[in-house]
Amino acid sequence: MRHIIITITACFTFLFGFSQTFNTEHGKSFKKESEKDIYSIVFPSPYGFMTLHHLDNVMMDNTKAMVLTKYDQSMQAVENKTFNLPKLGLRASDLKQVIETNDQLIFLSTVMDKKSKKHQLNAQVYTQAQNTVSDNNILASFAIDGYSKSGFFNVAISPDQSKFAIFANMPFEKKSNEKVKVWVYDSTLKLLWEQSETLNYESERAYNEEVYIDNSGKVTIIKVTDEYKKTRKSELLSFDGNSVDTQTLSDIGFMPMASQLIDVNGKPMLTGFFWSGKKAMLKINSKEGQDNDGAFLYDLSANKLIGIHKWSSTLNAEDLKSLAIVDVKVLGDDIYVFGEKQLKDSEFRKTGGTMTTELDYFYTYGSSVIVNMDAKGTLKSFKPLFNSMKLKNQQKEIGSFTALNLENGLRVFSNYNGKSSFNSFFTDNEGTFNKPRVRPTENSMPTTPHILPKTVVAVKNYGIVYYITKYGDHYWLNKMTW
Numbered sequence: 001m002r003h004i005i006i007t008i009t010a011c012f013t014f015l016f017g018f019s020q021t022f023n024t025e026h027g028k029s030f031k032k033e034s035e036k037d038i039y040s041i042v043f044p045s046p047y048g049f050m051t052l053h054h055l056d057n058v059m060m061d062n063t064k065a066m067v068l069t070k071y072d073q074s075m076q077a078v079e080n081k082t083f084n085l086p087k088l089g090l091r092a093s094d095l096k097q098v099i100e101t102n103d104q105l106i107f108l109s110t111v112m113d114k115k116s117k118k119h120q121l122n123a124q125v126y127t128q129a130q131n132t133v134s135d136n137n138i139l140a141s142f143a144i145d146g147y148s149k150s151g152f153f154n155v156a157i158s159p160d161q162s163k164f165a166i167f168a169n170m171p172f173e174k175k176s177n178e179k180v181k182v183w184v185y186d187s188t189l190k191l192l193w194e195q196s197e198t199l200n201y202e203s204e205r206a207y208n209e210e211v212y213i214d215n216s217g218k219v220t221i222i223k224v225t226d227e228y229k230k231t232r233k234s235e236l237l238s239f240d241g242n243s244v245d246t247q248t249l250s251d252i253g254f255m256p257m258a259s260q261l262i263d264v265n266g267k268p269m270l271t272g273f274f275w276s277g278k279k280a281m282l283k284i285n286s287k288e289g290q291d292n293d294g295a296f297l298y299d300l301s302a303n304k305l306i307g308i309h310k311w312s313s314t315l316n317a318e319d320l321k322s323l324a325i326v327d328v329k330v331l332g333d334d335i336y337v338f339g340e341k342q343l344k345d346s347e348f349r350k351t352g353g354t355m356t357t358e359l360d361y362f363y364t365y366g367s368s369v370i371v372n373m374d375a376k377g378t379l380k381s382f383k384p385l386f387n388s389m390k391l392k393n394q395q396k397e398i399g400s401f402t403a404l405n406l407e408n409g410l411r412v413f414s415n416y417n418g419k420s421s422f423n424s425f426f427t428d429n430e431g432t433f434n435k436p437r438v439r440p441t442e443n444s445m446p447t448t449p450h451i452l453p454k455t456v457v458a459v460k461n462y463g464i465v466y467y468i469t470k471y472g473d474h475y476w477l478n479k480m481t482w
Contacts, residue, residue: 027075193241214268289322307377
């Protein structure tokens with residue numbers, strides 16, 4: 001794949017009777033210090049932005065440096081800040097989550113240490129205005145005897161980013177029930193409540209759990225038991241600081257497979273993809289993926305499934321397996337769920353016909369789909385998006401796509417390069433994108449680089465989008481305006 005196609009979808013909510021021109025400019029090229037270096041763009045504004053980059057939890061990296069660089073509107077670096085994640089004993093923390101607020105980044109990291117018999121979750125706060133990082137705050141901690149039965153943390157952020165929850169599965173014990181603990185904090189790191197519970201499940205690692213927190217601070221867990229058996233079941237566990245309530249989520253013909261919590265006009269809801277469960281057991285393998293049969297909408301405030309829709313005949317349902325939720329956009333009463341098939345496989349690398357001990361990783365992105373429902377769960381449309389894209393090793397960073405709700409419409413950015421029925425999305429507001437042309441070296445020919453979809457961010461209330469592109473081992477910062 002040598003050329004990027006940055007695809008611009010139709011305006012779903014507002015239609016303008018003119019074509020729009022999207023202009024882009026780029027800064028100087030740079031190279032990563034390591035292929036494990038992960039870049040993101042934070043604090044986008046009309047006056048510039050910042051980049052955050054770090055090694056992606058490399059086992060031998062006991063520094064865990066977070067590097068922040070500030071850029072002005074001409075994409076020139078003007079300020080830097082580097083700090084390390086905290087240590088417990090001799091062990092450095094692993095980055096768990098970064099929460100971005102108006103002027104701060106909250107770095108959540110986890111670490112365990114056998115000598116001190118602790119497993120803890122840390123928070124460090126970077127403040128943009130002062131370019132400072134706070135001392136470490138230990139937000140959650142529990143005792144461990146060893147690494148093999150040490151339990152684990154999950155983090156969830158509310159849709160409005162005003163609160164976040166820490167959900168801890170406590171260390172595993174044989175012949176006992178599962179013990180959990182929940183902490184809920186606001187964006188200033190003020191503890192709102194905490195709760196400890198012993199659940200009616202055996203203490204083991206096998207449970208599939210997804211953790212969510214709504215804007216009011218209520219924490220919901222989707223727990224799947226007997227995941228690959230005929231007795232597979234999904235339940236909703238709700239925590240409010242005082243008690244835990246359990247509801248059955250799955251039903252005959254409905255097994256949720258991928259879900260996300262959203263806020264629809266003040267109501268917390270779950271949306272995503274489901275499996276009908278008509279076959280005896282869920283089919284799963286790295287080549288074909290898990291079964292999916294359609295999309296759903298579940299009202300958490302009423303504990304009611306209000307929308308369940310099987311794929312229409314206009315879609316290739318056989319290729320809509322292992323769907324991940326790339327994004328969900330709630331625009332008034334319209335809900336847009338962006339789903340994409342995502343598979344990962346590996347095999348031993350061959351060099352000169354000889355098998356080595358190193359692995360090559362292979363990634364499949366697509367087929368993909370957009371599901372449009374209203375707030376009552378009524379299906380408005382299924383729209384096929386992209387066909388399959390297969391990538392290898394570090395190529396994965398150009399995979400998938402990003403959806404943005406800009407003031408001139410809902411837009412999708414991707415490196416997909418081929419023909420699909422996606423063309424049916426275009427209206428009179430399709431727009432013209434002036435692709436960035438770069439020279440990787442001084443004597444090379446101009447070429448169009450690939451976009452890194454996960455780096456695409458928009459400036460709120462301004463016609464500006466920032467993103468990173470790459471060609472070979474060269475990377476560029478970019479600014480798109482209209």
